[in-house]
Amino acid sequence: MSPLELLVLAIWVMLPAYVPNNAAVVAGGGRPIDGGRTMGDRRLLGDGKTWRGTVVGTLAGAALAYLLNLLQPTVVSFLGIGVPTFPLAAMIALPLGAMLGDIAASFIKRRTGRKRGAAFPGLDQLDFAVVALVLTAVVAPSWFLSVFTAGLLVVILVVTPIFHVVTNVLAYLFGFKHEPW
Incomplete structure (x- = not known):
């Protein structure tokens, strides 16, 4: 597989995991997941992790995976690159894993x-992708193993931080986020 094909495939399979945190920022607000609870003198997660954002983010990613399934034959025909469809388990695991990764990172940050x-280099850029991949591997193992080759995983781990930084800077510039990371 050429580097361009690997890049297209990486973006395709990770889009359902890339979108949820952005959707959560746009739809955020509401009740914090931690309900204001603390551990010691610190909040468990903080006000930025809400039930509404988590649900909306997960649903947005799942809806995108469904849309990608509908577009898959056209994309394969147009690009000539074999991109997979998403089984239901992956349609849910990728975005839910992304949200859970972001929640786990918030816990670690606190x-x-x-x-x-506050910035936490490395964790901020990969938390959502790593947990999305792990959850997908657990709930859709045969699909995961057929799609995510070692080369594809390397591309994902290199490209994801770049995409994360670019989308966060754009969200900051458009007023959706209070900080550019």
């Missing part, structure tokens, strides 16, 4: 004393 919105 435990390390970082405030809401």
